[in-house]
Amino acid sequence: MKTIGHWINGKHIEDQCRMQDVFNPATGEICKRVSLADRATVEAAITAAQSAYPAWRGTPALKRARVMYRFKELLEKNADEICALLTEEHGKVLGDARGELSRAVENVEYACGAPELLKGEFSKDVGPSIDSWSEFQPLGVVAGITPFNFPVMVPLWMYPAAIVCGNSFVLKPSERTPASTMFVASLLHEAGLPPGVMNVVNGDKEAVDSLLEDPRVKGVSFVGSTPVAEAIYSKGTAAGKRVQALGGAKNHAIVMPDADLDNAVNALMGAAYGSCGERCMAISVAVAVGETTADALIGKLSEQLKTLKVGPGIDTCSAMGPLITESHRKKVTDLIDSGVTAGAQLVVDGRELRITGHENGYFLGGCLFDRVTPEMKIYQEEIFGPVLCVVRAETMEQAMQLINDHQYGNGTCIFTRDGEAARYFSDHIEVGMVGINVPLPVPVAYHSFGGWKRSLFGDLHAYGPDSIRFYTRRKTITQRWPSAGVRQGADFAFPTHD
Numbered sequence: 001m002k003t004i005g006h007w008i009n010g011k012h013i014e015d016q017c018r019m020q021d022v023f024n025p026a027t028g029e030i031c032k033r034v035s036l037a038d039r040a041t042v043e044a045a046i047t048a049a050q051s052a053y054p055a056w057r058g059t060p061a062l063k064r065a066r067v068m069y070r071f072k073e074l075l076e077k078n079a080d081e082i083c084a085l086l087t088e089e090h091g092k093v094l095g096d097a098r099g100e101l102s103r104a105v106e107n108v109e110y111a112c113g114a115p116e117l118l119k120g121e122f123s124k125d126v127g128p129s130i131d132s133w134s135e136f137q138p139l140g141v142v143a144g145i146t147p148f149n150f151p152v153m154v155p156l157w158m159y160p161a162a163i164v165c166g167n168s169f170v171l172k173p174s175e176r177t178p179a180s181t182m183f184v185a186s187l188l189h190e191a192g193l194p195p196g197v198m199n200v201v202n203g204d205k206e207a208v209d210s211l212l213e214d215p216r217v218k219g220v221s222f223v224g225s226t227p228v229a230e231a232i233y234s235k236g237t238a239a240g241k242r243v244q245a246l247g248g249a250k251n252h253a254i255v256m257p258d259a260d261l262d263n264a265v266n267a268l269m270g271a272a273y274g275s276c277g278e279r280c281m282a283i284s285v286a287v288a289v290g291e292t293t294a295d296a297l298i299g300k301l302s303e304q305l306k307t308l309k310v311g312p313g314i315d316t317c318s319a320m321g322p323l324i325t326e327s328h329r330k331k332v333t334d335l336i337d338s339g340v341t342a343g344a345q346l347v348v349d350g351r352e353l354r355i356t357g358h359e360n361g362y363f364l365g366g367c368l369f370d371r372v373t374p375e376m377k378i379y380q381e382e383i384f385g386p387v388l389c390v391v392r393a394e395t396m397e398q399a400m401q402l403i404n405d406h407q408y409g410n411g412t413c414i415f416t417r418d419g420e421a422a423r424y425f426s427d428h429i430e431v432g433m434v435g436i437n438v439p440l441p442v443p444v445a446y447h448s449f450g451g452w453k454r455s456l457f458g459d460l461h462a463y464g465p466d467s468i469r470f471y472t473r474r475k476t477i478t479q480r481w482p483s484a485g486v487r488q489g490a491d492f493a494f495p496t497h498d
Contacts, residue, residue: 006200012182015037017035020034024089025325026312053141085179089180091312091362118136136468143169163197171198229247229457242470245456250408258418269308276323281433285389287390287391302348329363339372344373344376353365374402410433422436
């Protein structure tokens with residue numbers, strides 16, 4: 001059986017000390033094993049990154065960008081193998097895997113603009129014979145801790161930007177989906193990145209704690225659940241590190257009475273049930289404005305769910321694959337049970353779904369709740385599964401208040417034909433990413449990704465322009481070259497431009 005180790009200083013490192021099984025969610029079978037790094041292994045990766053940093057920092061930005069150009073080409077050349085690994089370990093359908101890789105490549109393309117992105121400002125003659133300019137210098141060794149649901153895309157939110165800024169990097173990916181991350185890292189080495197600039201350590205909490213406690217690590221990027229994000233932010237900042245920690249979500253979609261309901265339903269199907277709901281941008285709550293709107297929405301969603309094809313991700317006919325693990329499937333079904341107990345109407349129940357030939361897979365059919373209320377657990381918590389909750393509201397203002405009152409503020413959208421309503425919504429909703437008739441408003445690579453409230457800990461969002469600022473420090477330099485023979489006496493007044 002294949003074993004996944006670590007990638008340190010440009011080499012695969014085998015480590016048999018602690019091992020964990022990796023499962024194919026569609027079959028429930030062990031498909032490989034992954035090594036869990038101990039503190040010594042993590043420290044070896046940090047040492048490799050620290051050693052590689054000075055030379056890489058001194059490498060011109062254009063040469064760093066050229067590595068990313070070659071990396072992009074290799075990602076596209078190896079797309080089929082990458083997507084197959086994604087589907088095997090995560091369970092997502094191949095079309096979804098291709099979409100993930102495509103968005104990942106966009107971030108590499110953005111990083112290719114490093115020579116332009118890292119340009120500072122220059123001002124001549126800010127005072128007599130005095131010039132001033134700013135430049136953006138790398139932090140040093142930085143780390144990324146990434147989740148199972150996007151094992152290719154989320155790491156590529158982080159290390160392409162960090163590396164082109166002149167940093168070296170240590171990545172701790174999810175131990176549930178390690179193979180695609182490791183394969184992509186090897187492609188970066190093939191693209192010409194010097195050994196030690198990019199390192200990967202697979203592991204669990206021990207590896208995470210090692211990264212947070214090591215003073216050589218100057219910055220940490222994280223994507224995962226809110227409790228862990230908050231803990232990493234607190235521990236990392238207490239240790240003097242720069243930290244951005246993206247947490248959980250409970251994304252609402254408002255459906256207005258004037259919405260194109262057929263288009264809204266199609267959009268909600270993809271946004272709620274795509275990737276089996278295991279997306280931080282998944283729509284998990286639809287707020288229908290008006291009883292007529294709600295009744296029509298429930299009717300159309302119920303009909304669509306009858307035709308939702310659930311099956312293994314490698315089956316091109318499948319629209320939705322399995323959940324990541326049996327324990328996560330149980331967590332989702334327990335939340336569904338709690339919704340039924342609390343009085344919500346389970347209009348479509350996917351709990352008894354079984355896939356012929358894949359009886360041991362972690363499958364769950366699409367579920368649809370109606371008449372969900374804010375005090376229910378299924379409304380308050382991030383379910384991270386194929387469950388859509390419909391809440392009924394009397395007015396748009398009432399619907400918006402539900403969203404603004406929620407602890408999460410990651411993504412949201414509104415379905416309407418009314419431009420005034422859309423403008424009011426986008427202006428006054430307290431959420432970081434907003435869609436107008438767009439259910440998954442994930443920003444393109446040259447904007448930045450991040451939510452508000454308890455969906456983000458830190459001041460800077462992920463990828464895009466914020467990533468360049470996160471992975472660099474501004475330095476401002478002021479200089480004077482006095483003319484020959486000119487001498488100035490001591491000046492004890494505060495310096496001005498006069």
